[in-house]
Amino acid sequence: MIDTLAHLAFDPNIVNGLQETVSQHSTALIENQFRTDNLWILVAAAMVFIMHLGFSALEAGFVRKKNVVNILFKNAMIIAIGLLTYYAVGFNLMYPTDVEPGGWFSLPSLGLSPGEGDMGTGYGDYTFWTDFIFQAMFAATCATIVSGAVAERIKLNSFLIFSGLFVAVCYPIIGMWKWGKGWLDALGFIDFAGSTLVHSVGGWGALAAIILLGPRLGKYTERGIKAIPGHNLPLAGIGVFLLWFGWYGFNGGSVLNANPEAVSLVFVTTSLSAAAGAVGAFITSYVLFKIHDLSMVLNGILGGLVGITAGADLMSPNEAVIIGLIAGAIIPFSVVFFDRLKLDDPVGATSVHLICGIWGTLAVGIFGSAAGWAQLGNQAIGIAAVGIATFTFAFLLMFLLKKTIGIRVSNKDEERGLDWAEHSMKAYE
């Protein structure tokens, strides 16, 4: 009997050893998943970076030849200033560590450094620095959105000051309301990747700016609205395709890990909404203008992308198609609408980012797994609160600049072109 038992009685070290190995495996498994998740967010950050090239190309293509150097210069500086200010204060403003859920504002500390364990699995699905860089790439986009709308007439210095403060102060405080676990989050407001928090914020900033800035010379004449065609549509086309590409990082990365189910759904809804946006704009622009307007289809794609951004993870592909179609269809109407109001927006930033951003945010209350009257109400509250706050901030800041250093170049400089006036350079020889 004892013998029988004896041969069963193996060394307990084996089991101890096994236990230890298995528990190491548990850690290793978590770390492997962490490694993959973290990698995805970094790759997504690089893809979001490409959106800045997309914006630059789009905006450069949609302005006149004489303002191309200026728009490139502004965009190169925005991404630089955006990254640096977000590093200095933005990230801390947006994600306060002394997290007080449901708050409105929290005083930031200056500069960033990861705390104990923040570079490992303890921080979440990615490291502290991954978190920062992914968010930082987002931050600069909202200033870039403004840059297109105010193109061809704003003073470089005023624009840089405006952008710097917009990115460093306004964007992160608003973002904190939702993504930093502030009051909008507590309310139940939903904005997956930023239809409102990024795109509408940019759009409201753009709206405030163009109201104060006024239209380009010769745009709204007694003889009616004069089109001022962009100088290089292939450049604009490249821009839109790159933005679409970058959006896979923007939306796909906003899953905040590499969850196969979630990320692949987001890729599909993003793709289908963009495609439907093209079709929507194709149809309405043809119906309205009897013409196949490339600039509208390009904006329609962007509209579809902005539209799906708030609910890319909540929508079925069918719903994504509907959201995109509507977003694309809105674009031509919206462009004409702003023109009627004599709000001059050379690249259509207000239509694409503001209007479709609002539409996308509302759509979360209408379609998808979160839909419902209560949700729609919350979405509306979020839209309104963000709109009022951002518009006010942007308007006051621009107004202050207008009354001090001035925001608009002289008529002569505008006629000559900002490339000459601000850079004494030419884009093309």
Next chain:
Amino acid sequence: MIDTLAHLAFDPNIVNGLQETVSQHSTALIENQFRTDNLWILVAAAMVFIMHLGFSALEAGFVRKKNVVNILFKNAMIIAIGLLTYYAVGFNLMYPTDVEPGGWFSLPSLGLSPGEGDMGTGYGDYTFWTDFIFQAMFAATCATIVSGAVAERIKLNSFLIFSGLFVAVCYPIIGMWKWGKGWLDALGFIDFAGSTLVHSVGGWGALAAIILLGPRLGKYTERGIKAIPGHNLPLAGIGVFLLWFGWYGFNGGSVLNANPEAVSLVFVTTSLSAAAGAVGAFITSYVLFKIHDLSMVLNGILGGLVGITAGADLMSPNEAVIIGLIAGAIIPFSVVFFDRLKLDDPVGATSVHLICGIWGTLAVGIFGSAAGWAQLGNQAIGIAAVGIATFTFAFLLMFLLKKTIGIRVSNKDEERGLDWAEHSMKAYE
């Protein structure tokens, strides 16, 4: 004795617990690998998306200034239509669920939704939606190939109808023969990432279209063949580099998981074949024309990429170099050959995608681990079957369009340029 045993006698719960943990680990390990594999296919899908920008830029660069808006418009719409139709019917046509191996055709159901477990490891190495989006990105490429060949003279509406049906019906049915486990697959035909199934399909469609469409005005005159140079070679160059980049997703993603050995080999064969394609075209174009023709080297790179696509996973790097060299060397001959036949192809799509696609598919029977007479025979059967089917489909469809709504713009519109005729826009101001 008993005492001795006693200290060995640990709680069986420990082992039970271990067993449970270990079996959780087994699942977690599979899920981690799944996560990485799925991530790679999604990233690859985004890279394939960039190929659409590549095609747009290449084609825009190779046409005349007056047709640039039109080519951009077509390419933006193709990707939109391609994604939507592939979602509606294409994917179901290509990958029938009531899988009847060895079949020719299977009636599709409309729309897509993942079945039970299709978003997890049960589906394979990636989720259902990942599968769809990766395949959808492929689908639209074959229509884009046609768009280059028919540039500068086709009616926009006819082209959009043609492309829509080509992507929605022709491409997936042909694709099903091999990738949907149809009869070509059963036969033993090999086409790794689509030298035949994507590129030649596009090429045959292009050939049928340009036969029916006729050459551009002024291309083949009594005084001989007149070159009609592209208007912007930097744009074409950007396009080729972006296509090369995207091909890492196209071929690398076609491994269908992130297997390090397979994916890294595919990266190497793809790179070396593209490089050798440049050298092959450099040499032959110099020998033939005594000139360093950039457009030929750019097409040579694409030829090398198309050439390796069928066997990127089967070739040694040395063989990849040979395949690329030959593909590149073919290009200048092929371009001249089509010109002799008065088949006008502004971007060389037939040479790059059709001829090099055929070459690459045959090469699988000549080089690499699958080489052999039997395989060569199978490859030839596949090429012929796909060629006949696609050419017939495309020819009949184009013919129908020609007899009904017409496929060619008026001479006056062609002289004026499609940008004016179809869009009343200018690409450049």
Next chain:
Amino acid sequence: MIDTLAHLAFDPNIVNGLQETVSQHSTALIENQFRTDNLWILVAAAMVFIMHLGFSALEAGFVRKKNVVNILFKNAMIIAIGLLTYYAVGFNLMYPTDVEPGGWFSLPSLGLSPGEGDMGTGYGDYTFWTDFIFQAMFAATCATIVSGAVAERIKLNSFLIFSGLFVAVCYPIIGMWKWGKGWLDALGFIDFAGSTLVHSVGGWGALAAIILLGPRLGKYTERGIKAIPGHNLPLAGIGVFLLWFGWYGFNGGSVLNANPEAVSLVFVTTSLSAAAGAVGAFITSYVLFKIHDLSMVLNGILGGLVGITAGADLMSPNEAVIIGLIAGAIIPFSVVFFDRLKLDDPVGATSVHLICGIWGTLAVGIFGSAAGWAQLGNQAIGIAAVGIATFTFAFLLMFLLKKTIGIRVSNKDEERGLDWAEHSMKAYE
């Protein structure tokens, strides 16, 4: 008692089975991590590939219209030749298998094939082919750097021969000193991703070449230095943004695995240094020239990127900002300095890659976790040794070419433009 024990006496097979499963898990865990690491290096390689497009666009934008085809042709051929020669001899030269640590040179064997187990975890964190393709993408960059500096006047054939030998022989031998475990590595020289080994090597090659080549006609006249503006600044802008994007692969991939902590830190230091480079160049160029010079800001971004490359993994984000600021601030001075020396460098390659490469390498001895006098000394030795060797190689090779087939086109061809002289093509119609 026995009974008590008996119920504990489970089947030892269970434990044996567990042991086996757990040991399979150990392997699987390693393989999963390997899969993720390998994937990242491959994605990084594709991103480094995009840098070639970045260089092509930047250089094409900075030359005159009449030399655009030529610069595109050269860049397309360089990447092809670079990949092929690195495959043939370069990789073996740089990473000798008969590893003799601390050596200077090792005779390479021809061609590559992975040894037993080299495609698996035995090789390291990635496969043999991944290793090769990532390194191969690096190799060609250094020749591309030269191409910009010698633009608009060098003979195509001489340039191709020079580049081929430079990439095949000079770059890998120098690289072996550090990355192939040669004497510089033994010394303690640090160069994370190649401020010296890639960028300065390219910069020294460029310097030797432009000394022998002389300036472009009409650049340094009796009436002073004449600016020869680039023909297309949007193209240059696209190039810089793409280079920045590719740099995430260049630096991030140089971690050589997907370690979340390391890769995310590298992303952050790279981003902040680039951003600070823009700001540095913005400020100094405004102070020096009273003008917002876009070309300087673009070069400043590149300077910041080159500067951080040597120590991207060692610096804190604060230090990265300082390194970038200084790098960017150097650029305008350096450009003026080379102009004073009548060394004509149309794209600023010497300033960006040579000067900022030196700065970045020195910075490792000044800032970051490795800083110290000893390290600074080692860095200086490395800079000097690489400088002397590369400059000598490049100078002798160019000198030989100059004395034999000639390196400079005729004045007439230069006036007419290389597009006409070497290609009989035009970039734009």
Next chain:
Amino acid sequence: MKKIEAIIRLSRFDAVRDALADIDLRFFTLSEVKGFGLQKEQRTYRGSTYDPDYIARLRIDILTSDVRVDEIVSTIKKAAYTGEVGDGKIAIYNVDSVLRIRNDDKDENAI
């Protein structure tokens, strides 16, 4: 008949076109030219300032009958005027004859 050739500033073109339209002159031919004159613009590129010598200008060519010359010239003069160096020149030439390609109109009728 006369031909009036006016070299004007880019920025004054809209004004000139509208002023001409007001005196019911809507037919002319425009070319983009480079003017070398007193006015200079300095540009900067990569640290070297350079003088591209020329300033982009527009040339308006108007074929007209002798009687309308003064009216047209004074209209252009007024609309193109800024008073700063670089406003440009107007030159008047004699024309032997003018034809309209579309029909058989000649000379005064063809204008």
Next chain:
Amino acid sequence: MKKIEAIIRLSRFDAVRDALADIDLRFFTLSEVKGFGLQKEQRTYRGSTYDPDYIARLRIDILTSDVRVDEIVSTIKKAAYTGEVGDGKIAIYNVDSVLRIRNDDKDENAI
């Protein structure tokens, strides 16, 4: 000697060049100009239709001896003709003298 200045449609250029070659006139100078005239083209951009006022046209300048003027003018007239508004104009000027830079040919010899 005379100078013939013909403003023609872009789309007729090949025909005109070939017709001129047929009467053995192969030397001329071409410029791209913008024509403001009766013919209008409306373009659309982002929902606003706009009239760019001008239509891109070509100007052919031919220096020729007095005796060839009629032949050349009628050749151009025929080749540039479509009958629709916008076919363009031909103007003829007197030339004082012509020189060839390459050698000492003057006037009739230099053409």
Next chain:
Amino acid sequence: MKKIEAIIRLSRFDAVRDALADIDLRFFTLSEVKGFGLQKEQRTYRGSTYDPDYIARLRIDILTSDVRVDEIVSTIKKAAYTGEVGDGKIAIYNVDSVLRIRNDDKDENAI
């Protein structure tokens, strides 16, 4: 007054401009034109060689007083000369009158 119209090679422009500056002539108008003449350039594209017919050239227009014509013409002739086919032409026309837009200078004063 006369108008001198010189068609020259692109590559000779710097020399001509400097030579004119040396005789203190700094005011002129430049246009980019396409010359069709004896000189031909063959270009290749995708295997077909083609003859773009034209060669890019520059046209220099100078308004000047009668007395300076010879000096200017011979200066241009010397500076634009290479001796190879394609050096270009110089034509001289009579000008009725010239005005400066900026002030009331007329004719000789306006040049």
